[in-house]
Amino acid sequence: MNLRPVKQEPPEDDSVAAMFSPNKDKTDDEIVEWLKLHNATDVEVLAEGFISACACTATLKAAEEVASVEIKRQKMPRRGAGRRR
Amino acid sequence: MAVRSAGFAGPVHEVVQKDHLVSVIVSASSKFDNEVPDLADAESMEQLSDSIYSAQITLTSASKISKMSSVRSVQTKKKKLLHLDRASMGIELRSTVSGPRQVSETGKGVLIGIIDTGFDLSHPMFRTDAGKLRVKALLDQTQASNPEFTTSQLEKQWTGVANPDGPGSDADGHGTHVATIAGGTKFKGFEGVARDAKFLLVKTDFINTDKAVSWIFKQAGSTPCVINMSLGHHWGAHDGSEQEERLHETLTGPGKIIVVSAGNERSDHIHIGGRFVKNQVESVPFRILRPQDGSAPFVAFTLWYNELDEFDFELTTPTGDVLDVPNPGSAANFSSSQLDVEAAHVSGSGADGTSGKVQVTIELNSSSAPNSLLNGWSIKMRCETAIIGRVDGWLNNSGFGEFGPHPFVEETRTLGLPASGNGCISVASHVSRNSWDSDAGDQEDTTILPGRTSPFSSQGPTRDGRQKPEISAPGQYLVAGLARNSSLASVQERALESRRLVAIEGTSMSAPMVTGAIALLLQKKPGLTRQQAIDAMQASAITDGHTGPVWNPAYGHGKLDVKAAIDSL
Numbered sequence: 001m002n003l004r005p006v007k008q009e010p011p012e013d014d015s016v017a018a019m020f021s022p023n024k025d026k027t028d029d030e031i032v033e034w035l036k037l038h039n040a041t042d043v044e045v046l047a048e049g050f051i052s053a054c055a056c057t058a059t060l061k062a063a064e065e066v067a068s069v070e071i072k073r074q075k076m077p078r079r080g081a082g083r084r085r
Numbered sequence: 086m087a088v089r090s091a092g093f094a095g096p097v098h099e100v101v102q103k104d105h106l107v108s109v110i111v112s113a114s115s116k117f118d119n120e121v122p123d124l125a126d127a128e129s130m131e132q133l134s135d136s137i138y139s140a141q142i143t144l145t146s147a148s149k150i151s152k153m154s155s156v157r158s159v160q161t162k163k164k165k166l167l168h169l170d171r172a173s174m175g176i177e178l179r180s181t182v183s184g185p186r187q188v189s190e191t192g193k194g195v196l197i198g199i200i201d202t203g204f205d206l207s208h209p210m211f212r213t214d215a216g217k218l219r220v221k222a223l224l225d226q227t228q229a230s231n232p233e234f235t236t237s238q239l240e241k242q243w244t245g246v247a248n249p250d251g252p253g254s255d256a257d258g259h260g261t262h263v264a265t266i267a268g269g270t271k272f273k274g275f276e277g278v279a280r281d282a283k284f285l286l287v288k289t290d291f292i293n294t295d296k297a298v299s300w301i302f303k304q305a306g307s308t309p310c311v312i313n314m315s316l317g318h319h320w321g322a323h324d325g326s327e328q329e330e331r332l333h334e335t336l337t338g339p340g341k342i343i344v345v346s347a348g349n350e351r352s353d354h355i356h357i358g359g360r361f362v363k364n365q366v367e368s369v370p371f372r373i374l375r376p377q378d379g380s381a382p383f384v385a386f387t388l389w390y391n392e393l394d395e396f397d398f399e400l401t402t403p404t405g406d407v408l409d410v411p412n413p414g415s416a417a418n419f420s421s422s423q424l425d426v427e428a429a430h431v432s433g434s435g436a437d438g439t440s441g442k443v444q445v446t447i448e449l450n451s452s453s454a455p456n457s458l459l460n461g462w463s464i465k466m467r468c469e470t471a472i473i474g475r476v477d478g479w480l481n482n483s484g485f486g487e488f489g490p491h492p493f494v495e496e497t498r499t500l501g502l503p504a505s506g507n508g509c510i511s512v513a514s515h516v517s518r519n520s521w522d523s524d525a526g527d528q529e530d531t532t533i534l535p536g537r538t539s540p541f542s543s544q545g546p547t548r549d550g551r552q553k554p555e556i557s558a559p560g561q562y563l564v565a566g567l568a569r570n571s572s573l574a575s576v577q578e579r580a581l582e583s584r585r586l587v588a589i590e591g592t593s594m595s596a597p598m599v600t601g602a603i604a605l606l607l608q609k610k611p612g613l614t615r616q617q618a619i620d621a622m623q624a625s626a627i628t629d630g631h632t633g634p635v636w637n638p639a640y641g642h643g644k645l646d647v648k649a650a651i652d653s654l
Contacts, residue, residue, distance in 0.1 A: 076318065
């Protein structure tokens with residue numbers, strides 16, 4: 001498992017995992033439809049107001065017009081195993 | 086004639102013959118070198134220092150050596166207890182190392198969700214005494230299709246201890262250790278806190294942990310469920326405003342609770358914070374760390390301030406180039422053949438849009454970049470308007486870079502994300518033991534003191550001043566399940582491969598202690614909420630000379646006392 005490459009701002013054509021929350025003018029369903037129309041993949045409503053999807057840079061930028069957008073960050077295990085000695 | 090082994094190696098009460106080999110430590114003067122008696126073929130002796138010898142000898146030889154004038158003492162090596170002895174005593178689950186549990190709850194009827202590196206389901210700690218898996222379902226996010234597995238599918242594919250590579254396998258070892266702390270079946274004297282709970286397991290890609298939480302609670306349905314996340318990062322506002330943290334608030338409720346490790350970054354120089362007055366200028370140096378895996382160095386950091394304030398920011402490279410961070414709403418770039426730098430200034434971020442945010446990313450183009458490009462960076466901050474006047478900054482995670490030296494480098498506010506969210510209970514670590522046995526022999530960490538906060542344990546409060554972590558639990562060192570053929574199995578100073586156990590430390594280990602404890606609370610009160618769990622643990626927490634007054638940034642409301650917490654419900 002390689003946890004190093006954390007740079008997650010995607011190149012133009014690469015997809016990155018992001019969270020989308022509709023703004024006051026859109027419903028969850030409308031955002032889901034919008035994302036699918038813009039070629040986002042793995043679109044899933046996790047809870048009311050929280051939509052997970054993979055999208056390319058262009059889609060992420062466009063989505064800012066209809067929703068708040070947040071790139072998912074890579075976490076690391078809070079391990080020990082010698083690193084603290 | 087047989088003699089009782091009292092004082093000699095082997096379990097107490099074991100009857101040992103005089104020719105039985107025992108392991109001893111001999112303390113002697115320099116004369117001993119010339120007086121060492123002839124040893125039999127089966128006996129051995131090794132000089133560890135000028136005056137200390139380790140030996141495996143018969144009782145007859147031990148008796149003979151102890152009478153020599155050059156010998157100060159002959160002591161048997163003490164058998165180490167290879168289970169969560171002190172940890173379970175430390176949370177008042179047991180009153181003595183080998184005594185019975187002090188609580189009747191075992192987690193029966195409760196689900197424990199674990200989001201981690203994977204799981205060695207051949208390990209007996211995931212199975213009942215009859216060998217049946219205690220896993221309700223498993224999701225593997227590391228496979229492109231995100232496959233899910235039912236209990237029967239897992240039973241078919243995890244065909245035995247010789248097969249450590251079934252679905253959701255654990256090449257790292259972290260997840261197996263974490264899960265067995267929270268709920269492992271009794272094995273070689275050790276058992277997890279909630280030994281009768283069932284597991285919902287996610288082998289995660291460490292990005293889509295939001296989906297993992299959602300999946301676990303959906304699988305749990307109306308069954309009480311507590312999720313453990315021994316993971317985190319620092320690329321965010323640290324005020325509970327990140328979407329994943331808000332998602333946790335939405336998904337938790339009666340019978341649905343999330344536990345998150347505080348983080349291990351207290352001493353890693355990943356945080357700066359300080360208060361400015363108008364026109365004050367501070368320049369904080371930082372350096373980029375070279376990745377151990379050989380990849381190209383990369384670091385990101387974010388700086389946060391209140392929108393009522395105004396700041397100018399300026400980044401200086403090791404070569405003396407200066408990159409002005411533009412006004413809010415803009416970004417600036419600096420590129421050369423060796424590196425790419427981007428600095429973006431955003432307004433309206435953070436909780437309720439009340440923060441200004443600067444995000445800097447620095448990426449070196451080659452893994453062989455010279456040290457001169459790693460050292461000598463600095464970020465200059467100039468305060469134009471000071472209403473609140475505070476700036477806080479975090480590197481994206483430990484191991485990518487370091488701030489300082491500078492007075493703004495803080496050990497407080499090193500609690501990570503998603504631990505800083507309002508939808509979880511975050512857990513600090515304190516020391517429960519400082520010695521353990523391993524494949525490389527007895528190990529001891531003389532730098533730590535049992536009962537005291539672990540020197541790595543990230544401290545609160547959150548950036549917006551909320552009291553997190555809520556509780557501290559044993560996290561240094563914990564012995565629990567070892568995944569076969571994992572990275573941890575190759576660390577000889579930590580692993581006991583033949584016994585399938587390993588000793589590691591971290592808030593990764595203290596969090597599942599609390600997760601297991603909450604499973605016990607949920608058994609007693611299935612509709613328990615996060616706040617009720619916090620109240621029960623807070624009211625019953627242990628305070629002592631180490632914790633001092635609570636709440637405080639290192640211990641939260643004190644040390645976990647699971648018996649008192651259950652009794653308080």
